[in-house]
Amino acid sequence: MRLNENVLLLGKKVVLVPYTSEHVPRYHEWMKSEELQRLTASEPLTLEQEYSMQQSWREDADKCTFIVLDAEKWQAQPSTTEESCMAGDVNLFLTNVGDPSLGEIEVMIAEPSCRGKGFGTESVLMMMSYGVTKLGLTKFEAKIGQGNEPSIRMFQKLHFEQVAVSSVFQEVTLRLTVNEHERQWLLEQTSHVEEKCYRDGSSESH
Numbered sequence: 001m002r003l004n005e006n007v008l009l010l011g012k013k014v015v016l017v018p019y020t021s022e023h024v025p026r027y028h029e030w031m032k033s034e035e036l037q038r039l040t041a042s043e044p045l046t047l048e049q050e051y052s053m054q055q056s057w058r059e060d061a062d063k064c065t066f067i068v069l070d071a072e073k074w075q076a077q078p079s080t081t082e083e084s085c086m087a088g089d090v091n092l093f094l095t096n097v098g099d100p101s102l103g104e105i106e107v108m109i110a111e112p113s114c115r116g117k118g119f120g121t122e123s124v125l126m127m128m129s130y131g132v133t134k135l136g137l138t139k140f141e142a143k144i145g146q147g148n149e150p151s152i153r154m155f156q157k158l159h160f161e162q163v164a165v166s167s168v169f170q171e172v173t174l175r176l177t178v179n180e181h182e183r184q185w186l187l188e189q190t191s192h193v194e195e196k197c198y199r200d201g202s203s204e205s206h
Helices: 021-030 034-038 048-057 071-076 119-134 149-157 180-189
Strands: 007-010 014-018 063-070 086-093 102-109 141-143 161-166 171-177 195-196
Touching: 007 119, 014 071, 014 119, 021 048, 021 195, 048 063, 063 071, 063 102, 063 119, 071 102, 086 119, 119 149, 119 180, 141 149, 149 161, 149 171
Parallel strands: 102 141
Antiparallel strands: 007 014, 007 195, 014 063, 063 086, 086 102, 141 171, 161 171
8 A cells, every 4th residue: 555655664673664676576585485375375476476466565555565674684784675684574454345444464474584583473563553553443353374373373462362263264363353452552562663754775764
């Protein structure tokens, strides 16, 4: 979506930046992995298709996507390219026409060396905070493959509760309703996050 195209969110472990054409080659390499295709229920795309997908995600009003960068690498030196710091992505899909306050959230930490470090947890918290404060969301859903235990446990730690299991799609649906108590908790968890202005391919924010 266009709303976040100039938004950079700086956390402790991760930096969230808009998904731009600069990120596509690395993303394309990740998605050649059969493991990631299985975990994300994705079909492999050509590089050309991946560029088209990136453009449509940027334009579509019902998709909010950030690329997850390793904050430590990104801050190490100003000349560091974003592509070399990429860890994964985090997405919000606002596709429920009947309920615009509901967002489906997805996170993927694709870079093996970045897993198990809390990147996914902080990325989801930052994205949910953005969804609540900027997009007016009050409910979140996560659909996760039944075999993806680490992801299921992570969302449960973030107060999501299992609401459905689909044996057909072999996935679990978890949901969180952001009442006032949950909202305060979420804002406390992300009180350290700084929002900065993002510019394509620029390192001025380092």
